[in-house]
Each structure stands twice: as C-alpha cells, then as structure tokens.
Amino acid sequence: MKIKWDEDGKRKFHAGVSHGVVYPKADGEGYENGAGWNGLTGVTESPSGAEPTDLWADNMKYARLISGEDYSFTIEAYMYPEEFEPCDGLSTPVKGVRVGQQKRKGFGFSWQTKVGTDEDPDKGYIIHVVWNATAKPAEKTHETMNDSPDAETFSWECDTVPVNIAALKPSAVAEFDSTELTAKQMKAVEDLLYGTESAEATLPSPDELLAAVKAAV
Template sequence: MGKQISWDETGSRWFENGCDRGVLYVQGDTGNYPKGVAWNGLTKVTEAPEGAAANNLYADNIKYASLRSAESFKATIEAYTYPDEFGECDGSVEVAKGIKAGQQTRKAFGFSYRTNIGNDTGTTSDDGYYIHLVYGATAAPSSRNYETVNNSPSAITFSWSVETTPVNVKGIKPTSTLTIDSRKVSKENLKKIEDKLYGTETADPILPLPDEIVTLVGGTPGTPIHG
C-alpha cells in the first residue's frame, strides 16, 4: 500500500545548528592525516561548494542536452584562535624558539567539525549530530584587524578561505568531504569513527581516508548504496 504525504508531523521538524569539536589534521608526506589536534575557539565554518554549472547543448533548433561542470568544495573557517600546528598551513615557519617567519609554503590539511541536530520534540538540539570531514584543504592568507582596546573590548577573530583537492574513493568520484549522521550510524560503529578522529588513551587521533571510514562502519569500499 502507498502512503500519503503529510507535512510537519510531530518529531519530523528537523533542524541543524551549532559548530564544535573542531580538529586539525596536518597532511603527512604520504597523503595521510596523522596526529590530529584540537581546534579551540572555532566559531563558524561556511561551506561554499562551486561548479556544477550547466552547459547547455543545442541541436535541431531545440535544447539537446545539459552537461554539468565539475564541482569543487570551498569553505571559510572562522575562529578566535588556532592550533600552533596550523601555522605551517597558514604560511609560517618557526625559525627560532618563539619566532615565526611568514609568507612560507603552505601545507595541506584535513579538518573535522560537528554540527548538532534537533527537532520540535526537544528543547535543545541534542537529538543527534553530523560529523563533517574535509580532505585536501589549503588555506589562503587572511586579513587580521588589530585595534586599540576601548570601552567595548572584543576579541580578534581570524578567518581563512579554504580550497580543496579531492581524494580518491572506490566506486564513486573523488571527494573532498564526508558527512557522518549519528542518527543512522550504529553506536558501535560511531564509536569506532570517533576513536579514530579524537584519539584514545592508547592511540593518537587521525583522519581516516574515506575508504577506511566506509570499512569502519561495516561497508565495502567501491559498492555505494543507492536509494
């Protein structure tokens, strides 16, 4: 039997908010992402994908087909502070203890952060969360506005424009992002992922590549689920 569509049923009014648990993973020489560090003071991540623009083809005096250009992932990271390890991703090198030189080669990095999920049945957005994973990122130089302390003091905020180079994934096109839904991944598998991302008492935090993430939740790389 079919089911008639209904709107705004109790418990189905989902929303997403918040931004926390930022982690930086500086890319290693082999393309992996070892030893993540906490990114404290994270205030905002703005995802801004580009591309996928339509290229229309015409023949026989009609619109014959429409092709889409390749899509790329860009983002902006905003924070009150950043890990020391991000310095080499932001074009600085420590030349002596406590002294850094700017305008240096920028290293690629991976990045993860979390957003909360809530719905109309709760008073807070604690019904679940998304873990966002970003691969192959590089940061552009950012402006910094320093001003005198006055009677309305505020902390300096930093902002970086980020572009990415996708990594290979079996069975689908290369990607720069994965999103993990805590409502749909089992608690056991979610713990496996979070132990990797955030570390344990016996293991450093790392950013697994997409195929490893698929394996951690019991999937088979190269066999995407449809529908």
C-alpha cells in the first residue's frame, strides 16, 4: 500500500506533565509506598551512551562496537513531597528541622504525559516509570521579591542504574501508552502505581508490571 502523509487523526503530538509520584527505596528490598508530587512543572529525559567504536583490520572497517546506554533525567517543580527529602540528602532529627548533606536515598519515579492528535488533543496519555534513581545535589536560588513576583523553582538532576527484565536487556525506564493498551490494562498499571481504596501505591519491578499488563488482556 502506498504511503500517505498527514492523514486526519494520525498527526500525533506529546504535551504536558502531570501525576508525578515518588517511591523512596525501602531499607531492605523494594520501595516504600508512593507519594504524589504536587507542583511538578517538567521532566527532561537525557539518555546517553550507545556510542559507536569502529574496529579496523586489513586496511578496512572490520566491525562496529556500540557502548552501553545510560539514562538520566531532570525533575523541575515548584515544590516536592516530604517523602522526597531523604532522596535529596535531607534528614529531619526534629519535626520542622532539616539537616542537609546526608546520605541520599535512592528512589523510583513515575509521571504522565498527554498524547494528542489533530482531531483530539486528549487522545490518551503515557505513564513513564523509572527505577533505581539517585538525585544529585542541586543549586537553589533565593531572590528578593519585586514588582513582578514569581515562585521559586527546584530542579534535580538524576542518574539511574538499570534493573533486570526477563528476556530483555536491563533497563531503568519504561512507558505504558494508553493509545495502544486497553483501558483494563492501563487500570492494572495505575492500580499498582497509584494505589486503590484498599491498597497502597507501590512501585513493582518491571517484570511485575509487565505481568499485570499481560494478565489484564
């Protein structure tokens, strides 16, 4: 069939960021219960690596090796949940007192972006999930109030370590797209990540999330 461009309803775009959730790492295995992240203004994904190294032999290019990939991201927000403080190197020895430069706890993170089309700007959404993240120390700027006041913003650069996934290479990030998965499959993912009336929000392993999606078919 001949290729067609710009057909109605097929011109997609991504926009927005919402529904942020942080999952601090538990002292043992796994993660603590998730906490909603209010005031989330941006998430910038910064994958790196996969750089080629050419091998030469017999006066010609013999092969090409590809380096491993790394995944990092930046969170921007007007504020952060209290549960994120240990991940930012803050300790609270007494309520209302925060001491910095402490051990930084690892965490998991999830957020949503919208998927729209030329016909429907609310066509669907994507849930992004990250495992094994660590936040770097971040610069904080405090400025005087003036005749054009604005709220302070926070920003954290975060690195990750991949986790094992059955039958796939280890990875620290996955996406769940509502325009391709059924409503039942998306609900299975959301019930785990966001919790229900009878269950707390958790961050399962990639294999557990994939199993939930397959079981909900």
